[in-house]
Amino acid sequence: MSILILGGAGNLGTQLKKSFVSDNIVAWDRDDFDFLDFAQLQRRLFELKPDVIINTAAYNAVDKCETDETETALAWKLNRDLPGVLADYCLEHDILLVHYSTDYVFGGDGRLSSDYDELARPVPMSVYGQTKFGGEQEIARRALSGLNYYLIRTSKLFGPKAENEGAKPSFFDIVLELGKKNPEVKAIDSEISCFTYTPDLAVATKAMISEKCARGIYHLTNSGPVTWYDGVKELFALAEIKTPLIAITPEEWPRPAKRPVFSALANTRRPRLRPWQAALAEYIKTK
Numbered sequence: 001m002s003i004l005i006l007g008g009a010g011n012l013g014t015q016l017k018k019s020f021v022s023d024n025i026v027a028w029d030r031d032d033f034d035f036l037d038f039a040q041l042q043r044r045l046f047e048l049k050p051d052v053i054i055n056t057a058a059y060n061a062v063d064k065c066e067t068d069e070t071e072t073a074l075a076w077k078l079n080r081d082l083p084g085v086l087a088d089y090c091l092e093h094d095i096l097l098v099h100y101s102t103d104y105v106f107g108g109d110g111r112l113s114s115d116y117d118e119l120a121r122p123v124p125m126s127v128y129g130q131t132k133f134g135g136e137q138e139i140a141r142r143a144l145s146g147l148n149y150y151l152i153r154t155s156k157l158f159g160p161k162a163e164n165e166g167a168k169p170s171f172f173d174i175v176l177e178l179g180k181k182n183p184e185v186k187a188i189d190s191e192i193s194c195f196t197y198t199p200d201l202a203v204a205t206k207a208m209i210s211e212k213c214a215r216g217i218y219h220l221t222n223s224g225p226v227t228w229y230d231g232v233k234e235l236f237a238l239a240e241i242k243t244p245l246i247a248i249t250p251e252e253w254p255r256p257a258k259r260p261v262f263s264a265l266a267n268t269r270r271p272r273l274r275p276w277q278a279a280l281a282e283y284i285k286t287k
């Protein structure tokens with residue numbers, strides 16, 4: 001079976017390549033070509049003829065696309081149009097499409113507790129959330145015609161360094177540096193959701209493909225919903241960082257894009273991933 005990973009040098013893509021190391025994989029990233037050149041993408045897909053496409057390429061700058069029109073347009077192209085093109089190819093060639101979405105498709109219903117399961121109705125509250133939901137809808141439309149797909153919603157990725165030097169650092173990467181350099185660190189004690197360790201998500205994705213799971217929507221995160229503040233507290237304890245940590249409210253750290261107050265994902269279809277604290281302890285050892 002040949003597996004194509006789009007975004008293979010990114011944070012999750014780098015870990016997927018490690019998980020699939022003994023399989024017949026091909027990985028493409030920005031160094032190969034721009035995926036938004038859809039004519040070239042379709043030509044290359046036709047030449048390669050993969051059996052599975054895993055798409056990790058996405059626009060992830062949540063705040064930038066909220067206020068800047070050019071960035072907004074780019075977010076729609078990458079997060080909605082690209083999955084649509086990939087879904088068309090997969091449907092036409094009867095192959096599996098694996099695509100990732102986010103907990104930020106939720107939150108607009110004002111929920112304050114009770115994890116969102118796979119059937120919950122998305123109500124995004126930011127441009128980023130809308131564009132990712134747009135990608136979900138492109139896939140859902142092709143599913144009506146028989147597309148075989150896994151739409152995996154995940155949240156707050158962190159993990160070992162990506163191959164792509166320019167890949168977005170994770171929240172933990174950033175606060176680890178701040179904790180080493182700054183006299184104090186502030187973290188929002190709100191916005192409850194789940195952290196997800198990229199090696200765990202990659203292994204769980206591989207298992208779904210090997211086990212030939214039923215098509216549809218899946219939620220995969222490490223176990224245990226927490227706030228950003230909870231995450232940093234655990235990180236500093238594990239890394240033995242003594243820098244004072246101050247809990248703040250979202251109002252004390254205004255950002256252009258609105259975030260859900262609560263967006264924890266319930267995984268009702270697959271084995272639960274380990275608790276986030278165990279994954280974080282492993283992440284610290286890679287530093």
Ligand SMILES: NC(=O)c1ccc[n+]([C@@H]2O[C@H](COP(=O)([O-])OP(=O)(O)OC[C@H]3O[C@@H](n4cnc5c(N)ncnc54)[C@H](OP(=O)(O)O)[C@@H]3O)[C@@H](O)[C@H]2O)c1
Nearest residue numbers: 007010011012029030034035057058100102154155156157
């Ligand atoms: N990061 C999170 O916390 C988070 C949370 C929830 C869901 N997700 C979802 O999880 C998936 C994986 O995220 P990730 O953090 O691993 O992403 P990532 O690190 O940004 O990796 C994506 C890779 O795709 C490449 N890429 C993007 N646009 C491209 C284009 N037009 N042509 C060629 N290559 C392109 C990127 O290169 P450049 O860096 O040069 O653009 C990057 O190497 C995404 O669907 C994301 O929406 C992520």
